[in-house]
Amino acid sequence: MPTCRLRERVGEVARRARETGWDFCVVLHDDRVVLGLLDAAALESDPAATAENLMRSAPLTIRPHLTLEHAAQRLDAGPTDHALVTDADGRLIGLLRRSDVERRLADLRAHAVSG
Structure with a gap:
């Protein structure tokens, strides 16, 4: 998944994201x-703007110790189909779709029924 820094220009970030098949950037x-x-709309907007100017603050995050059931609840309550997995300090670990x-x-569930 692509990442960028606050001062990077959206045009460059969007190019990197597209080249790797992503429609957002952390x-x-x-x-x-x-x-x-930076969601898809931000990546398609002003290429001269910085990530800081167009980013959406506080994206959905979850911790790696959560159960799948809890993760599903968080995803169901959120506006997106994915959550960023972060450690207790907020450092990026990965992505959960x-x-x-x-x-x-x-x-x-299938294993529990058959097993």
Whole structure:
């Protein structure tokens, strides 16, 4: 998943995101703490603007110790189909997609019924 810094120009960030097949970019502080998110609309807007000017603050985040059920609840309550996984200090660890959570929960339920 693409990441960028506050002062990077959106045009360059959008190019990197498109080249790697993503429609968003996570805005990070130098120590990898999540500051915000550039969504698809932001990436398509003013290429001369900085990430800081166009980012959405406080994207949905979850901690890696959450159960799949809790992660599903958080995703259901949020506005997106994914959540950023961060440590207790807010540093980016990864990404959890709603489709992955749903698939894994379905697998676990099927195994519980058959097993």
